Amino acid sequence: MWRYEMKVLVINCGSSSLKYQLIDSETGKAMAVGLCERIGIDGRLNHTPAGGEKVVVEKDMPDHEVAIRMVLDALVNEEHGVLKDLKEIDAVGHRVVHGGDKFTKSVIIDEEVMAGVEECNPLAPLHNPANLIGVRACQTIMPGVPNIAVFDTAFHQTMEPVAYMYGLPYEYYEKYKVRRYGFHGTSHSFVSRRALQMLKLDVNDSKVIVCHLGNGSSISAVKNGKVMDTSMGMTPMEGLVMGTRCGDIDPTIVEYLTHQLGKSIEEVMTILNRESGVLGLSGVSSDFRDLDAASNEGNERARMAVEVFSYRAAKYIGSYIAAMNGVDAIVFTAGLGENNCVVRQQILSHFGYMGIAIDEEANSKRGEEMIISTPDSKVTVAVIPTNEELAIARETVELLK
Numbered sequence: 001m002w003r004y005e006m007k008v009l010v011i012n013c014g015s016s017s018l019k020y021q022l023i024d025s026e027t028g029k030a031m032a033v034g035l036c037e038r039i040g041i042d043g044r045l046n047h048t049p050a051g052g053e054k055v056v057v058e059k060d061m062p063d064h065e066v067a068i069r070m071v072l073d074a075l076v077n078e079e080h081g082v083l084k085d086l087k088e089i090d091a092v093g094h095r096v097v098h099g100g101d102k103f104t105k106s107v108i109i110d111e112e113v114m115a116g117v118e119e120c121n122p123l124a125p126l127h128n129p130a131n132l133i134g135v136r137a138c139q140t141i142m143p144g145v146p147n148i149a150v151f152d153t154a155f156h157q158t159m160e161p162v163a164y165m166y167g168l169p170y171e172y173y174e175k176y177k178v179r180r181y182g183f184h185g186t187s188h189s190f191v192s193r194r195a196l197q198m199l200k201l202d203v204n205d206s207k208v209i210v211c212h213l214g215n216g217s218s219i220s221a222v223k224n225g226k227v228m229d230t231s232m233g234m235t236p237m238e239g240l241v242m243g244t245r246c247g248d249i250d251p252t253i254v255e256y257l258t259h260q261l262g263k264s265i266e267e268v269m270t271i272l273n274r275e276s277g278v279l280g281l282s283g284v285s286s287d288f289r290d291l292d293a294a295s296n297e298g299n300e301r302a303r304m305a306v307e308v309f310s311y312r313a314a315k316y317i318g319s320y321i322a323a324m325n326g327v328d329a330i331v332f333t334a335g336l337g338e339n340n341c342v343v344r345q346q347i348l349s350h351f352g353y354m355g356i357a358i359d360e361e362a363n364s365k366r367g368e369e370m371i372i373s374t375p376d377s378k379v380t381v382a383v384i385p386t387n388e389e390l391a392i393a394r395e396t397v398e399l400l401k
Contacts, residue, residue, distance in 0.1 A: 006090035007031070007083075008396050009075075010389040011068065011134045013095065015126040016040055016215050016243065016286065017335075018067045018134075021389035022075060022082060022089070025397045028390060031082045032075060036067040038287065043067075047074040055080045064130045068137040092138045092147045093396035095186060095388060097127035097236065099151040101177040106154075106395045109135055109147040117149065123235045124183075125273055126216075126245075148396040155189040156182030158226040166234075180238070182220070182230035184212045184334075186388040191333045192222040194384050198369070199329055207324040209317055211347070212386065213337035215243035215286055219313065221320035229323055231316050237273060240316065241309050243286035246276035248312075281305035288336055288343070310346035317347065321354075327379055330356075333386040339366040344383075354379055 005026040012019040018036040023029070034047040043061030048054040055074070061067045075083050083089070094109070098120040107113055114132065121128045135147050164180040165173065172178040188210050195201070195208050203225040210220045217240040220230040231239030241247040249272070257268045271280075279286040282305035284294045294302035321327045332344055341363045348358055355378030362372040365383075373381035 006397055006400070007088055008091050008093055008393040009089050009138075010093045010392045010396070011071075011095070011138070012388055012392070013064050013127065013130040013134045014215060015130070018064060018071070018130075019389065020071050021393070023390060023393040025393060028393075030389070033389075034071060034074065036061060036070065039064060039067055041285075041287070045070050045074065047071075047080060049080055049082045052080060064133045065137050068134055069141070072141055086142050089142060089145055091396050091400055092135075092142070092145060093392040094131055094135055094138075094147060094149050095152065095392055096131045096149040097152045097183055098124035098181070099149075099153055100181075103149070103151050104154060104157060106148055106150045106399050108399060109149050113149060123181075125235075125269075127236065146400060148392075148399055150186060150392045150395045152183045152185045153181045155185030156220070156227045156230050159229060163229040178234060180230075180233040182218070182227065183232045183236045184216070184218045184220075186391045187212050187333060187386040188218070188220045188222070188227065188230070190388060190391045191331055191384050191386050192220070192225070195329055195331045195382060196225065198382065198384065199371075199380055201328055207327045207329075209320050209324075209327055209330045211313060211317070211330065211332045211337050212334045213240075213313065213332065213340075213343065214334040215336075216245070217242050217309075217313070217334070217336070219316045219320065221324050223324050229320060241281070241305075241312050242277045244274050244277045244279045246272045246280070278305040278309055281308060288340055292340075292342065306343065307346065310343055311350075313343075313347045314350040318350070329380045329382060331382045331384050333384050338383055338385050341366070344372070348381060351379070356381060 008023045008025055010021050016039050021033045022031045024031055032049045036045050038044055039061045043059050045057040046054060075081050076086060096117055100120045102116045117128055117132060138147055191210050192208050196203050196206060206224060208222045212218050216236055218230060218232045221228045237245045239247050254268055258265055282291055282302040284290055284302050291302045291306050336343060344363055348356055357374040357377040359372055359374050362370055369384050371382050
């Protein structure tokens with residue numbers, strides 16, 4: 001029987017980042033939080049023990065396995081660690097992006113689950129392999145500690161067929177489960193629920209659009225507390241222009257590029273997943289901080305890349321306002337949504353016709369839970385920092401208790 005009071009290490013592997021929190025489940029508070037960023041670019045570990053100062057470690061992170069080992073070392077470090085031994089960790093909760101039709105809820109990870117997740121790798125090639133690396137690293141370093149998979153697709157299962165079906169022969173859905181699944185579900189769930197509380201909206205009569213904007217980005221329409229639609233599809237490549245993903249494109253482009261470049265479909269798909277998005281448009285970086293710096297130095301392609309991103313986001317928001325027949329609140333979250341006031345301003349500039357008015361001083365702030373619309377704005381606009389890690393920890397404890 002597992003204790004309800006646990007120390008849960010939550011690992012959230014993104015395409016170029018790794019967020020982590022060590023959470024005391026009894027209090028719901030983080031004992032330590034951190035972020036490994038720019039994985040595969042150069043590498044930086046930001047580690048903050050509760051009540052302590054942030055420690056920054058600059059070190060090459062060629063892949064996620066190296067990043068996780070750095071995280072575990074930080075947790076038991078004599079100077080800034082919070083544990084004497086890794087054996088104090090009772091469980092590890094992993095964000096796993098795609099469960100296909102195999103996994104519709106959180107599960108304890110065993111070899112069968114690992115194999116099932118690996119089968120879904122083609123559906124999330126930037127994330128599922130990274131998620132599995134995280135699991136393997138934890139299993140090796142902390143043998144016997146249970147690992148839990150919390151799937152990104154679960155929150156979006158309330159979508160109706162009108163939203164998740166593709167215009168393809170129906171037999172492809174029946175035989176191969178070709179449909180829209182949606183991702184970032186843990187974040188959309190946490191933020192939409194927090195928005196209802198923060199803005200005092202009625203869960204049974206509410207229309208909220210959540211903009212999870214980061215290296216990977218998605219937007220969801222949450223009506224009466226349930227997802228009505230979301231921008232990502234069968235894989236995380238559908239939807240917005242992202243850090244390295246192309247987002248929505250004419251599918252014929254794949255065939256066209258295979259002929260023009262003399263490459264295989266797999267090679268072209270790698271380009272669309274890893275070399276496109278704002279990285280491909282700008283030729284500078286997939287990191288919006290680098291794009292901001294380049295734009296300020298007069299780089300027009302960097303400026304264009306940010307504007308393309310913002311324009312695509314505005315189009316999705318507009319379509320979801322139509323789908324829900326209105327909107328009560330628009331909420332920004334995740335690394336870019338919480339911290340980039342330029343992108344927020346560019347997106348919201350398309351909605352003046354709706355009476356949305358932005359408080360420029362509030363919008364200039366970074367990383368805070370706040371309302372950035374003016375009191376007379378017809379639609380409330382807020383920034384709510386996501387806490388996927390706490391949501392994952394709760395799922396982990398619930399499954400093991």
